[in-house]
Amino acid sequence: MAMYIVTGCYTSDAIKGLLAAPSNREAAVRPLVEAAGGKMVSFLVTTGETDFSMVIETEDAEGLMSALIVAGATGTVSNLKTVQAFTSEQFLNAQKKAGQIAAKFKPAG
Numbered sequence: 001m002a003m004y005i006v007t008g009c010y011t012s013d014a015i016k017g018l019l020a021a022p023s024n025r026e027a028a029v030r031p032l033v034e035a036a037g038g039k040m041v042s043f044l045v046t047t048g049e050t051d052f053s054m055v056i057e058t059e060d061a062e063g064l065m066s067a068l069i070v071a072g073a074t075g076t077v078s079n080l081k082t083v084q085a086f087t088s089e090q091f092l093n094a095q096k097k098a099g100q101i102a103a104k105f106k107p108a109g
Contacts, residue, residue: 001057007050014076036067
């Protein structure tokens with residue numbers, strides 16, 4: 001399964017809502033991820049440039065994008081960013097494959 005790291009920020013409306021009615025955001029977001037065909041591996045509240053970070057596994061990248069569109073449309077999250085992540089084993093395999101195909105590539109110049 002492909003793995004993605006999704007980060008984002010809460011809007012001021014979301015922060016107001018959390019103050020008025022505290023809620024477990026992992027429990028709230030998990031059904032959205034699952035409805036899109038994914039599995040939430042982790043949900044972390046973060047400090048710095050973003051307010052949360054999720055690790056999601058899915059074979060359905062379009063489904064993941066759909067879930068992010070739904071979340072973004074609420075107006076309670078912003079600055080959503082998604083990157084694909086790879087395990088050390090996947091990276092090792094990519095290195096080996098790169099070595100096999102390198103001779104077939106002619107660089108510029």
